[in-house]
Amino acid sequence: MSERPKLRRPWDQDVADCMWLARLTDKVRLHLTGNLNEDFEPFFGHRLATDGAFIDFFEIELKDLIAVVQSEPTNDQAVTTWFLQQPGATPDQIKTWNDEAFDLGKTGKPMARAFSWARRKYYGGTNADPGVVSVFSGIAWDEGYLDEMPDSV
Numbered sequence: 001m002s003e004r005p006k007l008r009r010p011w012d013q014d015v016a017d018c019m020w021l022a023r024l025t026d027k028v029r030l031h032l033t034g035n036l037n038e039d040f041e042p043f044f045g046h047r048l049a050t051d052g053a054f055i056d057f058f059e060i061e062l063k064d065l066i067a068v069v070q071s072e073p074t075n076d077q078a079v080t081t082w083f084l085q086q087p088g089a090t091p092d093q094i095k096t097w098n099d100e101a102f103d104l105g106k107t108g109k110p111m112a113r114a115f116s117w118a119r120r121k122y123y124g125g126t127n128a129d130p131g132v133v134s135v136f137s138g139i140a141w142d143e144g145y146l147d148e149m150p151d152s153v
Contacts (some may be wrong), residue, residue: 059088
């Protein structure tokens, strides 16, 4: 696996107080410069990956987020302003997303099937670290900061 540029943690809320948006913004920036890791590029914006779950939940268009980041490449505030203007990005929706984000991939929750596949393929299957129980914990394990997972998991 090649060296990966650092992405913000999945639970980071630096952009619009919304989990995943900071990380997705980082991924857009890397994608635009051709520096998104080859391991991430196939899943960038994919409807079955976390990007897709986020995009669907908030009813936004990836192409619109890309356009904002392209016009303001280092400005998180521009992303925040754009995001909060989207009809699906209400304070209640953001709270619901944040409240449920740590459960993405768990049995009976959104992304359960995709996470089950990823757990087998990337996270060791039946030999996976017992802390890898969701999308966020799988990412944290893969990127080497599982011990930083917030207690609310």
